Amino acid sequence: MKCIARKGMGSTTLGDVAKEAGLSAGIVNLHFESKENLLNETLKFLANDYKTQFDRALARAGDQPADRLLAAMALDFKPSICDRRKLAVWFAFWGEVKSRPAYRKICDESDRYYEDIVGELCRAVIDEGQYSNVDPLAAANALKALTNGLWLTCLISPQTWDRHHAMDAVMSYLRNAFPKHYANDSKN
Amino acid sequence: MKCIARKGMGSTTLGDVAKEAGLSAGIVNLHFESKENLLNETLKFLANDYKTQFDRALARAGDQPADRLLAAMALDFKPSICDRRKLAVWFAFWGEVKSRPAYRKICDESDRYYEDIVGELCRAVIDEGQYSNVDPLAAANALKALTNGLWLTCLISPQTWDRHHAMDAVMSYLRNAFPKHYANDSKN
DNA sequence: AGAAAAAATGAATGATCATTCATTCACTCT
DNA sequence: AGAGTGAATGAATGATCATTCATTTTTTCT
Numbered sequence: 448m449k450c451i452a453r454k455g456m457g458s459t460t461l462g463d464v465a466k467e468a469g470l471s472a473g474i475v476n477l478h479f480e481s482k483e484n485l486l487n488e489t490l491k492f493l494a495n496d497y498k499t500q501f502d503r504a505l506a507r508a509g510d511q512p513a514d515r516l517l518a519a520m521a522l523d524f525k526p527s528i529c530d531r532r533k534l535a536v537w538f539a540f541w542g543e544v545k546s547r548p549a550y551r552k553i554c555d556e557s558d559r560y561y562e563d564i565v566g567e568l569c570r571a572v573i574d575e576g577q578y579s580n581v582d583p584l585a586a587a588n589a590l591k592a593l594t595n596g597l598w599l600t601c602l603i604s605p606q607t608w609d610r611h612h613a614m615d616a617v618m619s620y621l622r623n624a625f626p627k628h629y630a631n632d633s634k635n
Numbered sequence: 636m637k638c639i640a641r642k643g644m645g646s647t648t649l650g651d652v653a654k655e656a657g658l659s660a661g662i663v664n665l666h667f668e669s670k671e672n673l674l675n676e677t678l679k680f681l682a683n684d685y686k687t688q689f690d691r692a693l694a695r696a697g698d699q700p701a702d703r704l705l706a707a708m709a710l711d712f713k714p715s716i717c718d719r720r721k722l723a724v725w726f727a728f729w730g731e732v733k734s735r736p737a738y739r740k741i742c743d744e745s746d747r748y749y750e751d752i753v754g755e756l757c758r759a760v761i762d763e764g765q766y767s768n769v770d771p772l773a774a775a776n777a778l779k780a781l782t783n784g785l786w787l788t789c790l791i792s793p794q795t796w797d798r799h800h801a802m803d804a805v806m807s808y809l810r811n812a813f814p815k816h817y818a819n820d821s822k823n
Numbered sequence: 824a825g826a827a828a829a830a831a832t833g834a835a836t837g838a839t840c841a842t843t844c845a846t847t848c849a850c851t852c853t
Numbered sequence: 854a855g856a857g858t859g860a861a862t863g864a865a866t867g868a869t870c871a872t873t874c875a876t877t878t879t880t881t882c883t
Contacts, residue, residue, distance in 0.1 A: 456730065460870060470832085473874085475872095477831075545640055545643075545722075555791050558792065600746075602729070623811035650840075650841090661841095661843075
């Protein structure tokens with residue numbers, strides 16, 4: 448991941464990875480069989496790292512759906528996730544999604560997991576607030592898209608845009624969509 | 636662009652490009668000097684293609700800021716822009732933004748152009764609607780991020796998600812943010 | 824300690840590529 | 854027609870890389 452962030456996915460060689468690990472040239476093939484396999488495992492690792500943090504963030508959040516939804520969204524802009532190096536790796540893989548079905552599949556399955564959980568949270572919030580004409584799954588997908596887009600902005604314009612601006616944008620979205628729940632941004 | 640969409644940026648060789656063009660091996664270096672230069676020009680071409688369509692879409696839109704803003708957003712989900720092959724190319728470059736300053740610069744400058752124009756449209760809409768506490772630049776950035784994120788969803792989940800769903804999500808955002816202007820989605 | 828297993832080395836191999844350039848081709852003038 | 858110009862060819866070059874594997878080093882047992 449360090450190598451991908453530094454040199455880009457196309458330009459990281461197994462030699463780079465070995466050097467980064469402080470080991471010798473042939474080491475990656477010994478442990479990962481092939482470069483393709485290493486990259487697949489890297490994406491799985493990244494996805495799993497996110498899932499671990501996501502599950503933990505929800506476990507720590509309270510019982511209220513609105514609090515849980517906020518916790519889920521806030522995670523995306525914590526330093527442990529919204530780190531320019533990690534974001535670069537996500538985008539490196541997304542950049543190959545069209546040409547590498549294996550990457551697409553991993554991302555797609557991962558996305559579905561969050562769509563379910565966040566969709567369910569949205570459903571509960573919508574019920575509570577009697578928000579009419581709001582589809583919970585659509586809201587969950589929009590939130591996911593907003594996050595990914597804001598990550599790109601963090602990547603492209605680090606000088607003028609940071610994770611705090613991004614979190615503000617998410618709060619703004621939540622306030623507009625679910626005004627009764629997020630009227631005053633008391634959190635974070 | 637065809638090659639990048641099909642094989643990914645790291646795996647497209649100058650030979651692939653030459654073959655796609657129906658020409659011989661050395662042709663790319665003859666016309667573009669180097670591979671690096673070809674890639675830079677490709678990104679510039681893509682950005683310029685978008686700008687052309689953006690300017691034309693605004694030129695065709697009416698005088699009302701709300702109509703103009705809607706036209707700008709709707710463009711992003713027209714087939715000529717929201718095409719899986721073109722999206723793959725955008726993401727291929729975004730995937731290297733961290734490691735290639737040249738790409739970041741082109742994207743950043745391009746983004747700023749739209750931030751100005753869309754920000755100004757948001758400002759006008761906010762004035763008209765007396766929407767309180769809404770920062771026009773923040774709204775413009777959020778809309779841009781939403782678009783980019785929705786593009787990613789189109790790339791990753793083409794089976795369950797298309798440009799129409801994406802446009803619905805944008806309409807939903809506009810309706811929540813500027814209810815007086817987009818209450819009934821009479822357009823597209 | 825010392826045998827056995829596991830991990831790591833790094834030189835060698837063979838493939839792939841970007842780039843070069845002498846030559847050929849196609850077209851435009853007069 | 855034929856000289857002159859620009860475009861295109863494709864074989865050759867040299868560099869980079871993934872991968873292999875015989876050998877060495879380290880760790881884990883008893």
